[in-house]
Amino acid sequence: MPTVKRDTYTPDSLLSVAVRVFNERGYDGTSMEHLSQAAGISKSSIYHHVRGKEELxxxxxxxxxxxxxxxxxEPRAREGRAVERLEHVTRRTVEVLMSExxxxxxxxxxxxxxETEIWAMARRREFDQRVAELVKQAAADGDLRSDVDARLATRLLFGMINSIAEWYRPDRAPLNGASGGNSAAxxxxxxxxxxxxxxxxxAFAGLRTH
Amino acid sequence: MPTVKRDTYTPDSLLSVAVRVFNERGYDGTSMEHLSQAAGISKSSIYHHVRGKEELxxxxxxxxxxxxxxxxxEPRAREGRAVERLEHVTRRTVEVLMSExxxxxxxxxxxxxxETEIWAMARRREFDQRVAELVKQAAADGDLRSDVDARLATRLLFGMINSIAEWYRPDRAPLNGASGGNSAAxxxxxxxxxxxxxxxxxAFAGLRTH
Incomplete structure (x- = not known):
């Protein structure tokens, strides 16, 4: 039985605990009991903040x-050539992924x-679709190579971006210069x-030198 | 209770069923009972083939x-300039991912x-490490841009490659030409x-035309 502490949670701090538990155990594998244990407050205290785990x-x-x-x-996502807007959106998407x-x-x-998961997947597709339209427009402008299918390019770009969530850990020490470290960490x-x-x-200039 | 059919499985065909179930339910969420139901044979028949789910x-x-x-x-992964070997390994890794x-x-x-999962993660890191060495060698040869950290480049490259497993479905109709389709599928x-x-x-030439 964990020690039950006084409930000093705000909606944001409780959310932060819940999201950590969801990511560790999977949403389906998380019960209100797990959330109660992780937060160190009773289930009824959690219900004081939210209707249930789906709301979290x-x-x-x-x-x-x-x-x-x-x-x-953002202005740079809305104005200018599509390829510049696409690069801006790519850069900022990476930054949001890492900060959030x-x-x-x-x-x-x-x-x-x-219902929440279906809604989330629809919204995620909508975001991908907005970026895919930028890719198409940039290709139509002649700023992206025509021998890579625009939708495939979008998928590969998101594959690269989203994979950062698999290895990026904000609590590690800073990167040791452009020559890179030796360890996987x-x-x-x-x-x-x-x-x-x-x-x-x-993604845009390519790894090759020439 | 599912219909129990005569056990005509070979090691490969039983493996194919088990891997499908593991991918659908997660390995931890899969019991021998689930495997028995999916294969349509009794648990004891499965034990005739393997010692348990970890062997599968x-x-x-x-x-x-x-x-x-x-x-x-492969010869092209072992001979020639590192950047060419790296491109060959990248291409063939994508092909193996899609065929397997x-x-x-x-x-x-x-x-x-x-134990099996720890071993698998170690072997996967070993593969990544072998590719990372190719990236480093290609960078040392001056064939890869020096302003992207070699290990970061390796991670982004694998991120792009591995993400293909998230959307590629071999049973769909062929791609409609280089201009691409309109649907996500x-x-x-x-x-x-x-x-x-x-x-x-x-990854190597970049999406931009310039």
Whole structure:
């Protein structure tokens, strides 16, 4: 039996605990009992804040989606050539993923059949679709190579971006310069601007020198 | 109670059923009862073939690893400039992922604490490490841009490659030409050679035309 502490949670701090547990155990594998244990407060205290775990899921996913969709409203995502807007959106998506890591991780792992999960997947597709339209427009402008299918390019770009959630850990020490570290852990700690720049260079300019 | 059919399974066909169930339910969420139901044979018939579900996990993962490590032994992965060997390994890794999709998916999802899972993660890191060495060598040869950390480049490259397992479905209709389809499903059906080529062009040459 865990020690039950006084409930000093705010909606945000309780959400932060819940999202961590969802990411560790999977949403389906998380019970209110697990949340109660992780938060160190009783289930009835949790029900004082939210109607249930699905509300916490919805709030966690909303936080990720709000961050991502806000990127699309930034001036540099709305004005100028499509390829420049696309690069801006790519860069900022990486930054949001890294700054809102637990929430975006939760969004990326959603697979289920609850109303909230179906809504989340639809919203995620909508975001992907908005980026796919930028890719198409940039291709139509002649700024992207025509021998890679636009939708395939979008998928590969998101594959690269979303995979960052698999290894990035914000609590690691900073990256040791551009020559890179020797250990697998070393890139877990690059700043989000460094990682975003690497994604831009790799995906848009390519790794090859010539 | 499912209909129990006569056990006509070979080791390979039983493995194929087990890997599908592991990927659908997660390895931890799969019981021998689930495998028995999916295969339509009794649990004791399954035990006639294997010692238990962990042996099926090990065999499934071995199939993925054997395919991936075999790529590293191909002549074009062993001879010539590092950047050419790296491109060959990238291309063939995509092809193996797509031809051995359920097995590679199983490998990529391994996270757990059984001996088999720890072994699988170590072997996967070993493969990644072998590719990372190619990246480093190609960078040292001056064939890869020096302003992207070699290990970060490796991670982004694998992120792009591995993400294919999230959307590629071999049973879909072929891709409709280079201009691409309008639906999200359309790229689910590109041939492995098309996808591999798109990865090479995106990661090594970059999407921009300039």
């Amino acid at each position: 899921l919805r709030r966690g996913i909303s936080r990720a989606l709000d961050g991502l969709f806000a990127v699309l409203e 890591l637990p929430y975006v991780t939760l969004l990326l792992r959603v697979r289920g059949n609850t 070393s890139t877990g700690s690059a700043t989000s601007a460094q990682v975003a720049e690497a994604v831009i260079r790799t | 996990l090990r065999r499934g993962i071995s199939r993925a690893l054997d395919g991936l490590f075999a790529v590293l032994e 999709l359920p097995y590679v998916t199983l490998l990529l999802r391994v996270r757990g604490n059984t 359309s790229t689910g059906s590109a041939t492995s050679a098309q996808v591999a080529e798109a990865v090479i062009r995106t």
